[in-house]
Amino acid sequence: MAEQTQKVAIVTPERVIYGDEARFVQARGTMGELGILPQHTPLITSLEPGVLRVQKEGQWTVFVVAGGFMEVRDNRVVVLANAAERPEEIDVERAKRAKERAEKRLASGDPEVDVVRAKAALMRALARLNAAQEFAKH
Amino acid sequence: MPALRDFRRRIKSVKSTQKICKAMKAVATAKMARAQAAVVAARPYARQLHEVLGRVGAATRDVGNPLLTVREPKKVCYIVITADRGLCGGFNSNLLRTATREVQKWDDVSLVAVGRKARNFFRFRGWNMDAEFIGLGENIRFEQGQEIARFVIEKYITGEYDAVYLIYSKFVSVLVQQPTVTKLLPVEPPSDEEGAEQAEEAAPKKASVEYIFEPSAEAVLNYLLPKYVENSVYHGLLESKASEQSARMMAMDAATKNAGEMIERLTLQMNRLRQEGITKELLDIVGGAAALE
CATH class of the missing domain: 3.40.1380.10 (ATP synthase, F1 complex, gamma subunit)
Known part of the structure; x- marks a missing residue:
């Protein structure tokens, strides 16, 4: 039996990273986790840096999204991510360094530090590390 | 009047410039x-x-x-x-x-x-x-x-x-x-x-x-x-x-072509000069031989 699907596209400024018919999309919105099934009502939400999952025929595909937003309309989910990558593409060392750097900047209490940006960087790094760990388990 | 050797030098220099242009064009294309x-x-x-x-x-x-x-x-x-x-x-x-x-x-x-x-x-x-x-x-x-x-x-x-x-x-x-x-x-x-x-x-x-x-x-x-x-x-x-x-890419393509034309022109000039020299020498020889008789 063919499952009911929706079009899913994950697009970054640099390329289209995913485009397929899929069943379910799970993402971290600003207001909390959300899952999108086919025939969802039109929605536009901003996304937090984190893991985004797409399910197709029971198979999960995982992406790391560094913030962005998502539009749902006409049975189509379009994720416009600032940056997105597959877990196997993640440079764990780089993410670790980024995490340490961000933590140091937040801890330093230096008024020069852009706290918002440092926090965002920290979240991105954590999201990458989590996804990489999860991927490594499989 | 440039000598033969000057022409050869010139052609050689244009040729190497052409090579550079050609390489640059290939790089730009990629x-x-x-x-x-x-x-x-x-x-x-x-x-x-x-x-x-x-x-x-x-x-x-x-x-x-x-x-x-x-x-x-x-x-x-x-x-x-x-x-x-x-x-x-x-x-x-x-x-x-x-x-x-x-x-x-x-x-x-x-x-x-x-x-x-x-x-x-x-x-x-x-x-x-x-x-x-x-x-x-x-x-x-x-x-x-x-x-x-x-x-x-x-x-x-x-x-x-x-x-x-x-x-x-x-x-x-x-x-x-x-x-x-x-x-x-x-x-x-x-x-x-x-x-x-x-x-x-x-x-x-x-x-x-x-x-x-x-x-x-x-x-x-x-x-x-x-x-x-x-x-x-x-x-x-x-x-x-x-x-x-x-x-x-276009600029380098044009430059390569121009260099090619230049080489052709110079070669023609050089050959003409060489021919002239040979003719002159021949005339001298013929003239010398005629004077001996």
Whole structure:
């Protein structure tokens, strides 16, 4: 039996990273986790840096999204991510360094530090590390 | 009258120049292909962003945003994107000519130079330059566009600039690069008519779907607008890069051909001179032999 699907596209400024018919999309919105099934009502939400999952025929595909937003309309989910990558593409060392750097900047209490940006960087790094760990388990 | 040896030297020098041009053309061709692919790859994002912004804009007509406020343009900023390097035909000079013309429209202008050629041009003329971005490299990353965009956005919000324009070279085709001026700030949201038309073609009734916005329409708009500006700059950088490489390719192609012609001409001249010499020697011999008899 063919499952009911929706079009899913994950697009970054640099390329289209995913485009397929899929069943379910799970993402971290600003207001909390959300899952999108086919025939969802039109929605536009901003996304937090984190893991985004797409399910197709029971198979999960995982992406790391560094913030962005998502539009749902006409049975189509379009994720416009600032940056997105597959877990196997993640440079764990780089993410670790980024995490340490961000933590140091937040801890330093230096008024020069852009706290918002440092926090965002920290979240991105954590999201990458989590996804990489999860991927490594499989 | 140049001697034979001078000709040989000349031909040798032109030949090695030709080789360099040829190699440079090959490199530019490869880089152009990559730059073009990058432009194409960036299109879906730009299109989606454009569409979404149009729809969000329609839903938030009465919402104000610092990037939307139109002020009387007293201080105008131009972002001028050129190449870092020359040897690409009229690419940089065409662009800078357009920039010069544009800049003269206003009394109070600030410049943001992207690319070494723009920087040097403005510096030489002593024009007021607020920032320079140099050495962006061959593969443009989104962050680079973002950095430039953030700079002007900040200045726009603080009221230092009243309008921001982007001057870049549009990649029309391999043969044609069009210097283009676009307005960056204040953001003019994609026109409704355009969006509505497209929507009507696709599905007449879907033009006015009610969206759920999370966290709110306003927040989404606040998020989208800077993104839109950043992406516009990024797009300009990509187009510029593709244009530069194709301009360089064409310039080097022409240079290779010219060198070939030059070699031909020189060879002809050289052979003529050699022939002349031989004839002269023969005449001498014949003359000498005749005198002996």
